[in-house]
Amino acid sequence: MTQLAALWSDGPIVALDLETTDVDPHRDRIVTASVVTVAPQPGQSPAVHSYTWLTDPGVEIPADATAIHGITTEQAQRDGRPTAEVIAEITAYLAEVWTLTSPLCAFNAPFDLTMLDAELRRHHQRSLALSGPVIDPLCIDRHLDPRRTGRRTLRDVCVHYGVRLDQAHDGTEDALAAARLAWRLATSRPTQIGLVAPRELHGQQSRWFRAHQTDFADKLDWRARKLVNEGANATEVARLRDHATDTRAAAKTWPLLPERTVAAQPTRRRLPPRPGGPRLSHASWTREDEAALHDQWLSASTTTDAEALRVELAEHHGRSPGAIRSRLLKLRCDPEMPGHTCDERRAAELKQRYDAEYGR
Numbered sequence: 001m002t003q004l005a006a007l008w009s010d011g012p013i014v015a016l017d018l019e020t021t022d023v024d025p026h027r028d029r030i031v032t033a034s035v036v037t038v039a040p041q042p043g044q045s046p047a048v049h050s051y052t053w054l055t056d057p058g059v060e061i062p063a064d065a066t067a068i069h070g071i072t073t074e075q076a077q078r079d080g081r082p083t084a085e086v087i088a089e090i091t092a093y094l095a096e097v098w099t100l101t102s103p104l105c106a107f108n109a110p111f112d113l114t115m116l117d118a119e120l121r122r123h124h125q126r127s128l129a130l131s132g133p134v135i136d137p138l139c140i141d142r143h144l145d146p147r148r149t150g151r152r153t154l155r156d157v158c159v160h161y162g163v164r165l166d167q168a169h170d171g172t173e174d175a176l177a178a179a180r181l182a183w184r185l186a187t188s189r190p191t192q193i194g195l196v197a198p199r200e201l202h203g204q205q206s207r208w209f210r211a212h213q214t215d216f217a218d219k220l221d222w223r224a225r226k227l228v229n230e231g232a233n234a235t236e237v238a239r240l241r242d243h244a245t246d247t248r249a250a251a252k253t254w255p256l257l258p259e260r261t262v263a264a265q266p267t268r269r270r271l272p273p274r275p276g277g278p279r280l281s282h283a284s285w286t287r288e289d290e291a292a293l294h295d296q297w298l299s300a301s302t303t304t305d306a307e308a309l310r311v312e313l314a315e316h317h318g319r320s321p322g323a324i325r326s327r328l329l330k331l332r333c334d335p336e337m338p339g340h341t342c343d344e345r346r347a348a349e350l351k352q353r354y355d356a357e358y359g360r
Contacts (some may be wrong), residue, residue, distance in 0.1 A: 007194035008201075011137075012102040013038045014094070018112045019069035021061050025114035026259055029057035030083065031071050033090050033116075033189040037097050038179050050172045053090060054079035074355075084123040085088075091128065097133045103198040107154045107178040109136035110209075110250070114257040132254045133202035136209075137181035138349030140193060143208040144185070157181060161188075203276065206254045213251035220244035237335035260348060263271045285327060289317060293324070294331045300338035309338050 015036040018099030018124045021220055022028040034232055041047055054076065061073045080086075098104045106112045109317055117128035121334040150156065158177055161184045165177040193201065224240040227233075246260040293313065307321070310328075316319045328335040334342040341351070 002058070007186050007190060008103065008196075008198050009194055011039060011181050012040065012097075013105055013180075013182060014097045014102055014132075015105040015179040016094070016112055016116075017106065017174040017178065018115055019065075019071065019169060019171055020115060021057055021059060022066055023111075023204065024260075024333065025111050025257060026118050028115070029059055030115060030119055031057055031061060031065070031076060031080075032056055032171045033070060033086065034175045035093060035097070036172060036175040042259040050175070051093065053086045055083045055086045056078045056334065057083055062269060063326075071350070083119060087116070087119045087123050092136070095129065096129050096173055096313050100199060103133040103135045103182075103202075105135045105175075105178045105182040107136065107174070107181065108138045108158070109134050109255045110257050113255050117256055123226075126290070128256070130255070133198035134205070134325040135182045135198065135201065136205055136255065137178055137185060139209050139212075139246070139254075140185050140204045143182075143205075146197045146212075154178070161185070178326055209254040213247050215249040216252070217244040220247065227229075245261065245310045252303055290327065290331060293327060294333060297328055297331075298339055298341070302337070302339040306336050310335065324340040 015038070017034045018030050020028050020030055021031040032052060032054050034050060036048060036050045039049075050357045051120075054071070056076050057080070059072060059075060066072050076134065094104070113128060113130075113134070119129050120126055138152060141152065141160075154174060154177060155165055155168050157163075158181060161181060163177060163180045163184050167171060168171045196204065220240050221244045224237050224244070227237050227240070246258075250257045250260075296313060296316075297309070310321045310324045311318075314324045317324065319327075325335040329342075329347055332341050332347060333342075334340040335350065336344065
């Protein structure tokens with residue numbers, strides 16, 4: 001192990017976070033990109049500089065994605081810049097600040113770097129250059145504490161290590177949190193992490209990621225064999241086996257991921273509820289939930305107070321009244337008139353009114 005005069009976390013660090021249209025890094029698009037640089041200053045607090053880009057991804061931003069990062073299609077089209085310009089600027093800036101002595105921190109780095117690489121190939125026909133070591137707090141945490149149960153989202157890992165995360169899914173805040181996590185891991189585990197040269201630590205993370213992915217692939221194969229023995233649907237067995245194959249392929253290429261043969265699952269990343277908010281504030285709506293909401297609204301008396309009913313349904317479904325109103329509109333129920341549907345014209349009028357309330 002290479003010993004340094006000081007912890008690498010006491011030197012300059014670059015942090016990256018992307019917010020996207022969905023969760024397939026090869027096919028989905030970047031909505032915002034944030035890069036934070038943290039530079040030590042003798043006798044003073046580190047100098048922190050942040051840069052954020054908003055793109056017009058050229059595709060619709062799904063409502064589930066907007067619910068997470070807050071950017072609508074209309075906002076991106078109005079205020080965002082062409083993706084090709086943004087990608088060129090981001091990668092040029094990273095080439096300046098991300099060096100052999102200034103590692104790049106990203107939580108779940110394979111997702112962000114693969115997404116950035118895919119956009120660079122899409123718009124500029126070239127791949128992302130890794131100009132320095134990568135530090136992935138998620139990869140390190142899995143290696144240090146493999147038996148810990150529960151989720152490992154950025155928020156969860158920050159809570160576990162007592163690291164501040166002011167506003168999840170704000171790009172700058174997420175990038176800062178990744179840098180803080182990297183610092184905490186380095187200082188709390190100096191022998192294993194902090195005193196290992198970043199270049200060497202990069203190689204170690206590659207091996208840790210490979211071991212984790214291989215173990216997961218073995219579990220997928222076990223589940224596939226179990227389903228075969230139970231006489232399960234052949235399609236599900238094939239999906240599990242393809243997933244295992246893709247997982248093993250990904251194990252070899254950290255921090256960039258290869259193309260997959262299994263289609264991305266049509267659900268957003270699961271997030272914990274907002275502090276003090278509804279229990280399902282970030283969860284996707286299932287078809288069963290939507291059907292129930294549709295029936296509950298249309299079966300209500302036309303004399304029922306609309307606002308009171310939305311509050312009642314919000315409590316029942318674990319959502320906010322605003323979320324109930326938006327979902328009713330998507331289901332072509334009139335959110336202002338219990339027991340009534342609405343046509344496209346009425347839906348457009350209501351959407352315009354609701355967007356104005358939120359300043360969209």
